[in-house]
Amino acid sequence: MRWPDSAVPVRMQRVALVAPSVALRDVLVRVADAAAVEFDRDGTTQEVTDETVRLLRGSPTQQVAALLSPVRPDLEDLARSGRYDLLAGEAQLRSRAAAAVERSGAAALAGWIPASQLPAITAKVAEVGGAVVPLTPPASSCAPTLLAGRGLHEELTPLVQTYGIVPYADLDPSWLAWASYVVMFGIMFGDAGQGLLLIGVAAALRAGRPSWLRRFRAAWPFVGGAGVAATVFGLLYGEFFGPTGVVPVIWLNPLAGPVTLLLAAAGFGAFLLAGAYALGVINRWREGGWRSALCSSSGIAGSTLFLGAGAAAGGWYIHLVVLLIVGAVVAGTGLALAFAGFLAEAGGGGTALVQTSVEIVDLVVRLGSNVVSFTRLAAFGLTHAALGLLVWEGTMALWHRGGLLAVAGIVVFAAGTALAFSLEALVAAIQALRLEYYELFSRVFVGQGEPFRPWHVPTATDMRELG
Numbered sequence: 001m002r003w004p005d006s007a008v009p010v011r012m013q014r015v016a017l018v019a020p021s022v023a024l025r026d027v028l029v030r031v032a033d034a035a036a037v038e039f040d041r042d043g044t045t046q047e048v049t050d051e052t053v054r055l056l057r058g059s060p061t062q063q064v065a066a067l068l069s070p071v072r073p074d075l076e077d078l079a080r081s082g083r084y085d086l087l088a089g090e091a092q093l094r095s096r097a098a099a100a101v102e103r104s105g106a107a108a109l110a111g112w113i114p115a116s117q118l119p120a121i122t123a124k125v126a127e128v129g130g131a132v133v134p135l136t137p138p139a140s141s142c143a144p145t146l147l148a149g150r151g152l153h154e155e156l157t158p159l160v161q162t163y164g165i166v167p168y169a170d171l172d173p174s175w176l177a178w179a180s181y182v183v184m185f186g187i188m189f190g191d192a193g194q195g196l197l198l199i200g201v202a203a204a205l206r207a208g209r210p211s212w213l214r215r216f217r218a219a220w221p222f223v224g225g226a227g228v229a230a231t232v233f234g235l236l237y238g239e240f241f242g243p244t245g246v247v248p249v250i251w252l253n254p255l256a257g258p259v260t261l262l263l264a265a266a267g268f269g270a271f272l273l274a275g276a277y278a279l280g281v282i283n284r285w286r287e288g289g290w291r292s293a294l295c296s297s298s299g300i301a302g303s304t305l306f307l308g309a310g311a312a313a314g315g316w317y318i319h320l321v322v323l324l325i326v327g328a329v330v331a332g333t334g335l336a337l338a339f340a341g342f343l344a345e346a347g348g349g350g351t352a353l354v355q356t357s358v359e360i361v362d363l364v365v366r367l368g369s370n371v372v373s374f375t376r377l378a379a380f381g382l383t384h385a386a387l388g389l390l391v392w393e394g395t396m397a398l399w400h401r402g403g404l405l406a407v408a409g410i411v412v413f414a415a416g417t418a419l420a421f422s423l424e425a426l427v428a429a430i431q432a433l434r435l436e437y438y439e440l441f442s443r444v445f446v447g448q449g450e451p452f453r454p455w456h457v458p459t460a461t462d463m464r465e466l467g
Contacts, residue, residue, distance in 0.1 A: 007171055007172060007175075008171055008172055009145045009146060009147055009148075009166060009168055009170075009172055009449075010114050010115075010116070010146040010147065010148055010452075011114070011115045011116075012112045012113065012114060012115065012143040012144065012146070012168065012452070013112070013113050013114070013115040013118055013134055014110070014111075014112060014134070014135040014136065014137040014141065014143070015037070015110070015111060015112070015113050015118070015132050015133060015134055015135055016108050016109070016110050016132075016133045016135055017031065017037065017039075017108065017109045017110075017111065017125065017130065017131075017132055017133075018106060018107070018108045018130065018131045018132075018133055019106070019107055019108075019125070019128075019129060019130035019131070020105060020106055020107070020129055021102055021105050021106060021107045022105075023128055023129040023130060024097055024100060024107045024130075025072060025093065025097065026128035026129070026130075027125045027128055027129070027130035028093050028096055028097060029068050029070060029093070029459060030121075030124045030125050030127070030128060030130075031121065031124075031125065031455065032068055032089075032092075032093065032455055032456060032457040032458075032459070033068070033456075033457070033458055033459040034117075034120070034121055034124060035454045035455070035456035036113055036114065036117045036120075036121050036454055037111050037112070037113045037121065037454055037455060038111050038112045038113075038144055038452055038453050038454045038455065039096060039099070039109055039110070039111040039455060040099075040109075040110050040111055064084045064085050064088045065085055065088075066085055066086075066088035066089040066091075066092055066457045067085045067086050067088075067089045067457065067458055067459070067460045068086070068089040068090070068093060068457045068458070068459050068460065069086050069089070069090070069459075069460055070459050070460070070461070073086060073090065075087065075090065078090075086460065089457045092455075092457055093457070096109065096455065110135070112143055112144055112452065113132070113454075114146060114452075118132065118134070142167075142168060142449070142450065143168040144168065144449070144450045144451060144452035144453070145165055145166050145167065145168045145449040145450065145451060145452060146451075146452035147160075147161070147166065147172050147174065148172070152221060153174060153175070155218050155220070155221050156174040156175060156177075156178045156221055157172075157174045158218065159174065159177050159178060159181060159222070159436070160172065160173060160174050160177055160441075163436075163437050163441050163445075164441075164445060164448045164449075165448050165449040165450060165451050166445070166449050167283075167287065167445070167447055167448065167449035168449050168450075169283070169286040169287045170283040170286060170287065170444075170445065170449070171279060171282055171283060171286070171444075173279055173444055176275070176279075177436060177440075177441075178221065178222070178225060179225075180272055180275075180436065180440065181222070181225075181226075181432050181433070181436050182222065182225035182226045182228070182229045182432075183229050183268075184377055184428075184431075184432040184435055184436070185226040185229055185230065185428045185429060185432045186226065186228075186229025186230045186231075186232060186233040187229075187233055187265065187268070187377045187378070187381055188376075188377055188380040188381050188384060188424070188427070188428040188431060188432070189226070189229075189230045189233075189381075189384055189424055189425060189428040190230060190233030190234045190236065190237045190239055190254070190381055190384065190385075191230060191233075191234040191237075191239040191240065191241065191242070191384065191388065192230075192231045192234030192235050192239060192240045192246075192247055193234070193239075193240040193241035193244075193246070194230060194234070194241065194417075194421050194425075195226075195227045195228065195229070195230030195231030195232075195233075195234050196227065196231055197227070197421070198223055198224070198226055198227030198230060198425070199224055199227035199228065199231070200227075201223050201227070202220045202221075202223040202224030202227055203220075203224070205217055205219060205220035205223060206220040206224075226428075226429075233381075234247070235247055235250055236249075236250045236251040236252065237249065237251070237252065237253065237254055237381075237385065238250065238253055239385060239388060241388070241392075241413075241417055242388030242389060242391055242392040242417070243385075243388060243389055243392055244392060253385075254378075254381050254382050254384075254385040255382065255385050255386060255389065258378070258382055261378040261381060261382065262375050262378040262379075264378070265374050265375050265376075265377040265378035265381075266371055266372065266374055266375050266378075268374065268377065269370075269371055269373065269374020269375070269377070269435075269439070270310060270371055270374075272374070272439075272440060273306065273370060273371065273439065273440070273443070274303075274306065274307070275440075276439075276440040276441075276443040276444050277298070277302060277303040277306055277443055278303070279443075279444045280296070280298035280299055280302065280303070280443045280444055280446075281293055281299050281300055281303055283298075283444060283445070283446075284296045284298065284299035284300075284446070285299075287446075287447075294337060294341075295337050295338065295340050295341025295344065296338075296341055296446070297338050297341065297342070297359075297363055298442075298443045298444075298446055300334075300337065301334050301335075301337035301338040301340075301341055302334065302338060302363070302443070303334070304330055304331070304333055304334030304337065305331050305334030305335055305338060305363070305364075305367065306334070306367060307327075307330060307331075307334075308327045308328065308329070308330030308331030308332070308333070308334055309327065309331045309367060310327070311323055311324075311326060311327030311330060311331075312324050312327030312328045312331055313327070314327070315327055335360065335364075338360060338363060339356060339360055342355070342356040342359045342360065343356045370439050373435065373438075373439055374435065374439070376431055376435070377431075377435075380424075380427060380428060380431055383424070383427075384420070384424045384428075387416075387420040387423075387424065388417075388420060390416070391412065391413060391416030391417055391420060392413070394409075394412050394413075394416065395409045395410070395412050395413040395416070396409070397409070398412060
């Protein structure tokens, strides 16, 4: 899969499934087995009140795995032989068939299909007299979302899908979300020794050994990426299972330069927010054109306010009046655009004006608080370094006394490191996720998409299964 393809949801095609009425069942069997078409929801929820429902009431369980017979079955024979799986499949098929529009001996159903699968499905249904006709979707129709599902990308999408379904028009930020997540984790969990342990855990997860780890295999890219980031920041901090002196400080000892670390975390947060705004602008443009992008608080209006405020703050800090004035003008432009967008959404009038004013104040306050929120990266990084120092100093105090106390020092080091590793890894994972969802994704997405749910009922190919 080419990398540009992974940046957007899978392209969907609106289609009509057309067949002679007498061949509709055969066509639907082929479609159901292929699991490639999602029919319109109105059709999939239509009730069937024929004999299949009556016969299914005798099923010993309501949770049967549906199958379809490749040939039209005798429903009474299926019930007598206890083949409720085939009855359930037939009930689903008849529900879809009942939703078809029939004219002059032909039947048609509308739905969505991944564009890449259109040729294969067209060939399948043509074998039994059907056809798949591409349609131009109506303006009011929104395609369902299917994220690219091949290779490593498939294992990264849960980070985004846990937040919500990516709208079909939006970009898929799975790769960027993963990268920002593991870097934020590394800042808070900067220890080269513990990072190498995480890399080892990721290798075990990917290999599925021991066997009980196989259920968690999908997490290996996150654990591995977090381990690499933690190792890198551990080298920068000079931390290897604490301040043991095994590695030198390349950049900064967190406990010796807390203010520098806090400012760096805020700067990194501003960089991530700028990236989120950039994605937000693109998504608003793809969703509704330039009008939607221009006045949205997560589009051009919000981005302009953010950049202008940043420039003004920078001009004030370095005492550069020109930069301060330019930043203020740019920020004011962003505020004006956001005001126009909020007012248009509120509908106009006095009440709308008050509501818009409140939303503008909220936008400005949140903008500052969002940047400050990223200082937690430094705060938890300092906490991690402090715990490592505490364990190391306790270990050294016992070690230098010799004898049994030296053995006790080893125990303290092992137990303290294990406790710090467990607690800090959990805290860093949660805090990175919190920043990802609340500070970044809230700008990238403004709505939810609909997941692609193709109709799938396997065909019972072994004729012995048919009783």
